[in-house]
Amino acid sequence: MAGSALWFSLLLAAAFAGRAMALWPWPQYIQTSEQRYTIFPHTFQFQYHVSSAAQVGCSVLDEAFQRYRDLLFGSVSFHFPQPMGKRHMSEKNSLVILVVTPGCDQFPSLESVENYTLTVNDEQCFLLSETVWGALRGLETFSQLVWRSPEGTFYINKTEIEDFPRFPHRGLLLDTSRHYLPLASILDTLDVMAYNKFNVFHWHLVDDSSFPYESFTFPNLTKKGSYNPATHIYTAQDVKEVIEYARLRGIRVLAEFDTPGHTLSWGPGVPGLLTPCYSGSHPSGTFGPVNPALNNTYEFMSTFFLEISSVFPDFYLHLGGDEVDFTCWKSNPDIQAFMKKKGFGEDFKKLESFYIQTLLDIVSAYGKGYVVWQEVFDNKVKVQPDTVIQVWREEMPVRYTKEMELVTSAGFRALLSAPWYLNHITYGPDWKNIYMVEPLAFEGSPEQKALVIGGEACMWGEYVDSTNLVPRLWPRAGAVAERLWSNKMLTNLDFAYKRLAHFRCELLRRGVQAQPLSVGYCDVEFEQT
């Protein structure tokens, strides 16, 4: 790797000179020069190469061309300088796209190949990728390379990029239970995720506070469990729209239905599902986690997750499993009896394991894989070897780097979130801490490191709704995006600051309410409506 470190830093030096400063996240390999080509919006087109496996009619790319045309040339299309006289070598009027493997209608997956190469030189302006997903990443990069002179002329510099992600799972979690997020907020977030090359939308749909997911099998869940069953819900149509909107941007939707804790909102719609808590020998009127002692519970889960498995096309479901509070279970005589019957003694972790294991079997039977929060691993639930463990606790029971070590040494795949809880805010440029996290900085063999499939930035909703979501998320989540996409040697904060500040202005230009990194300004500022 020493050799590659050398070329890497050389390329960094080369890139400082050019317009590539605007790129975020930074590509794996890039060479640019001062030589530039003019782009005329009137004549510029995205074109499929004749031997491309994707051709006109490929929804993913056809729509991406339209989006990127709008992003590049936007609404000012009437004021462009016209091409004058004969065409020059120094003019580019198309980006030619060649996709090697057919497939425009499938969903992106953990295994999707996102590699691409982008070549802009005298001979060609060419984007080559294995799959349509790689082409999407390349189009984003292309759009970040085009710049505009003060006179309004568009240019692109001579550039050679070879790019691929460091990790295949680059996620962002939104919590739509503690505060409802309007559909538009979710769709807008998916757009900005694509600008950052994120590829997983972890949708923490429901939790204690509210149940906005409208189930067609159990409509009472939302009728009784949402904040407002008319306005604060996601209908089947909404969910479909999110999934398709994400697919068109190469983003997977990882749906989370967290159980057995974090389920208070499920209670009103499914009587008997939650554990009645006891005060002495009488029910106290409050409820705890899902009741793991009843057959009905598993019948319900079986039917419910059958629906979820068909609604969400991704191979993975997130089953939660975090922060189960045992006090209510302990208080309940039926549960105590069940514990005795099962021989669990006083170990409620065993009860939790029993529940989770049964649930995992149900979900496996539907042909799904699953992601769970780290407690499932910590509490020694016996899970399938292909389970993905999401590490979220910063210090307890062990520091997260230790937890990564433990999870991977047990042979499980790991997702890192612990240092990336973006709902935790502090004064100042905290993006630097977020950026400097190295997901593989734990003790472990290369085989263990290879089990880390990526990470997620989490925006929990206790204090976040559509009023502050966007500025709290961007550009801070961008720091996570680059850490998960780019080369691990990319750790120079000055270099990152310059590009991220530039990228943040580009986000403003694209209409995203991204907050400032530090003192300064953008040519196009966010305009209050």
Place this chain on the structure above:
Amino acid sequence: MEHRGLGWPRLPRLLELLAALAVQAVRASAIAAASPDLSLWPMPLSVQTTPRVLHLSPDNFFFGHSSTSKAGPSCSLLQEAFRRYYDYIFGFYKWHHGSADLRVGVELQQLQVSVVLDPECDTFPKISSDESYTLLVKGPVASLTANRVWGVLRGLETFSQLIYQDFYGTFTVNESNIVDSPRFPHRGILIDTSRHFLSIKSIFKTLDAMAFNKFNVLHWHIVDDPSFPYQSITFPGLSEKGSYSSSHVYTPNDVRMVIEYARLRGIRIVPEFDSPGHTQSWGAGQKDLLTPCYNGKDPSGAFGPINPIWNTTYSFLSKFFKEISTVFPDEFIHLGGDEVDFDCWASNPEIQDFMRDKGFGRNFKKLESFYMQVVLDMISAINKSSIVWQEVFDDASKLTPGTVIQVWKVEDYTREQSKVTEAGFPVILSAPWYLDWISYGQDWKKYYAVDPLSFEGSQEQKKLVIGGEACLWGEYVDATNLTPRLWPRASAVGERLWSHKDVRGLEDAYRRLTIHRCRMLRRGIAAEPVFTGYCDHEDRM
């Protein structure tokens, strides 16, 4: 018009009455807490509500002037306010208000406004402006009485907060009797338009939200080191060379619009032109104003604070502040004076000579005081009053009496308040209210728990605290995050400065603030959530 008067005590006695009622405030807040629909923010001095409800119909209801009012339809400030508040109350629901068939009880058809003294319709609000009002809500005509239009504005806000929609969507208000006046006359928000430029639209939004929280001062920290967006008529080079770009400036017309927009909401604009430090951006447009720093015997090329030893400095400042005093109508100009870095002054040989001539020794605080005193005299000479940051007091041996000291350093701020008031100077408190310092969770509680008079001192000293300001400095704030970062966190400060000191129950405050936040949302202010939950109409943002 036969309902006018409404059996309420004769109006000239309003102020005596207010004083008498102040002692009842504790009782009042207890009453308010008992009524779940009451979500007034900030809590008025005295509130009495009954369970008797009146209903309002958007087609029938109007704001009118009492025949005895000293203000009439020619008072455009009130006419504009009537239109705004009609919209806040009904506008949003235009298309789905409740059916008339479901209405029961008495209809409230009018809020009749009466101004008792010279209304001050066309003047600017001042520190001494009377904001007190009484509001008597009963059918079919409610009355709002105040000495001046400023009280009417506050009362309209309260009236609008009393109205809610019942289960069927009918606009409803409980019969109530409210007597209200502010605890402190100076209730401010500081915005910083130098570190990041804020468009006047963003400033307008802020002024709207300020009115919803009964704030009455926008402290406009308009220029600082990073940029000089204020377009000066006398010295156009300052913004030409010192602003971020030609689109990041406030033209004279922009400034006029902000001042008028604020005036119509009873809000003063206090401009701050901070010197001698925090002035890097002045240097580009005004040659020979800043101190050249030295590296040994040679100028280093860098510049420090304003150069306090040249006559040209003072002739520039004199002309500049003359312009400021005419552009900004408020009695007060904020002169800054904070965080002066002495290193550059100390490096400069001419300044060293000056120090020696003046007998200042090596004490640069004396040089700073010398500078500030000249500027303060300049401001007095143009018949304005000055506000300065606390260092000006801390570092001065003597200071023009009446200079208002703004306490901002959080360490030992209560002791600073004691010292400043003991020396007889008026105080504005900001130290515990730097809202740009964000943290996870409900930090509004911390702002709310502050009492501005919790320092050691005599009654006379306490009277010198004229109020406080919530400061939102701009290092990490621009139009993208200004509103959710400011609201409803600043609301906590708003209530602390308006309401009686005994209104401090966190549970009731949480309940009211949550509803108040939803109300701001409905009125187009992207106020962030207080905690987990929802608002009925949040999807309209």
